[in-house]
Amino acid sequence: MPQISQILETYASQFFWLLIVFGLLYFGIGRAMLPKIEATVDARDAKIAGDLAAAEKARAEAGDLEGAWQADLTQTRAAAQAEAQKAKAKAQKDADARLAKADADISAKTADAEAAIAKARAKALSGIDAVAVDAAQAIVAKVSGAKVTPAQAAQAVKTVLANG
Amino acid sequence: MASEGGKIDPMHQFMIEPIAPLNLAGYDISFTNSSLFMLIVLGTIWLFMLGGMKRDLVPGRWQAAVEGVTGFINDMVSTSVGPEGKAYVPLVFSLFMFILVANFMGMMPFGIVPGVHAFTVTSHLTVTAVLAILSFGTVLVVGLWKHKLHFFSLFVPHGTPWWLMWLIPFIELFSFLIRPFSLALRLFVAMTAGHVLMKVLAGFVINGFNADAAWVAPVVSLPSFILMIGITMLELLVCAIQAYVFALLTSLYINDAVNLH
Numbered sequence: 001m002p003q004i005s006q007i008l009e010t011y012a013s014q015f016f017w018l019l020i021v022f023g024l025l026y027f028g029i030g031r032a033m034l035p036k037i038e039a040t041v042d043a044r045d046a047k048i049a050g051d052l053a054a055a056e057k058a059r060a061e062a063g064d065l066e067g068a069w070q071a072d073l074t075q076t077r078a079a080a081q082a083e084a085q086k087a088k089a090k091a092q093k094d095a096d097a098r099l100a101k102a103d104a105d106i107s108a109k110t111a112d113a114e115a116a117i118a119k120a121r122a123k124a125l126s127g128i129d130a131v132a133v134d135a136a137q138a139i140v141a142k143v144s145g146a147k148v149t150p151a152q153a154a155q156a157v158k159t160v161l162a163n164g
Numbered sequence: 165m166a167s168e169g170g171k172i173d174p175m176h177q178f179m180i181e182p183i184a185p186l187n188l189a190g191y192d193i194s195f196t197n198s199s200l201f202m203l204i205v206l207g208t209i210w211l212f213m214l215g216g217m218k219r220d221l222v223p224g225r226w227q228a229a230v231e232g233v234t235g236f237i238n239d240m241v242s243t244s245v246g247p248e249g250k251a252y253v254p255l256v257f258s259l260f261m262f263i264l265v266a267n268f269m270g271m272m273p274f275g276i277v278p279g280v281h282a283f284t285v286t287s288h289l290t291v292t293a294v295l296a297i298l299s300f301g302t303v304l305v306v307g308l309w310k311h312k313l314h315f316f317s318l319f320v321p322h323g324t325p326w327w328l329m330w331l332i333p334f335i336e337l338f339s340f341l342i343r344p345f346s347l348a349l350r351l352f353v354a355m356t357a358g359h360v361l362m363k364v365l366a367g368f369v370i371n372g373f374n375a376d377a378a379w380v381a382p383v384v385s386l387p388s389f390i391l392m393i394g395i396t397m398l399e400l401l402v403c404a405i406q407a408y409v410f411a412l413l414t415s416l417y418i419n420d421a422v423n424l425h
Contacts, residue, residue: 001175006179014290016191016201018291
């Protein structure tokens with residue numbers, strides 16, 4: 001086994017070169033290059049974590065904004081509804097008032113018309129009495145040849161009209 | 165692979181051969197094939213990591229792969245040690261990447277180029293011992309520096325009955341002191357055994373085809389070849405598992421040092 005049989009001739013060379021090579025490896029790569037690579041990885045991890053946090057914050061902000069917008073919308077809608085309700089009530093009141101006035105006008109006109117009709121009728125009825133007296137006088141004279149005074153005729157017409 | 169007289173020596177792959185002889189204060193520090201592969205491993209890791217240095221916010225494939233590996237080690241250390249483990253990520257990462265890439269480099273089919281042989285750095289006790297001592301030494305230094313002498317309470321677990329006080333600390337001390345050996349030997353043995361097994365099977369395949377008797381090739385070489393495909397897959401898995409185990413145990417031991425029990 002050369003590892004053991006050669007050990008006395010080669011140990012110095014092996015130690016010497018190994019220590020040089022391992023020293024270069026440790027200080028040149030392990031302590032110089034490795035931390036830079038790890039710094040890159042750490043920087044990337046930090047960047048990813050930062051980006052995620054920013055995205056989370058933006059999401060929360062968007063949520064807040066949406067909530068505010070929603071509240072605003074609800075408020076505006078309620079105001080609009082109240083306004084509409086008010087307008088509707090006012091319109092109703094106006095309509096009622098106009099309707100009442102129109103009713104009153106119509107009632108007054110109706111009453112006037114009725115009064116006029118009643119007057120006309122009374123006048124007509126009183127006219128009929130005179131006509132009936134004349135007619136009764138004429139009929140009596142023609143039928144019996146007797147003379148009837150207007151007072152007697154009026155009395156008879158009155159009696160008949162009163163009966164029916 | 166040395167075939168001398170038709171024999172394939174499964175141990176030859178572990179031979180360390182000098183490429184450029186060097187000498188420092190009486191010590192032979194020649195640049196060897198082992199040193200070469202350590203540099204190849206370092207270069208491969210560097211190239212791999214370079215692809216992750218674009219530092220884009222949206223990673224490309226390569227950057228995602230690099231970040232996957234660093235994230236894997238980061239997670240492992242932070243689950244084992246907790247938030248204080250951040251400081252030990254570079255060490256665990258370096259150990260993991262060095263062992264992983266070294267294991268895989270030893271599995272690369274460089275042998276198809278004549279005269280080139282893959283060399284598994286982690287199949288050498290000298291290498292795994294240094295890595296284990298680095299891991300264990302970190303635990304000792306961190307533990308003693310952080311908790312001073314209180315660090316030795318590690319050897320007295322909570323709830324130890326007083327009448328076992330003469331025994332438990334010694335068992336704990338022993339299990340603590342055996343850690344560098346188990347770390348070093350586990351990796352060394354796993355890599356060595358796997359490569360020996362593959363080389364032996366490869367020897368069966370090659371020697372079977374070269375045999376004088378015609379029946380040897382279908383009876384010996386073919387089943388060995390099929391078996392070798394499976395063993396190679398298994399070995400690739402072992403390469404990753406050994407690197408993972410080493411890194412995981414190191415982070416668990418660091419947890420002992422940082423948080424005690």
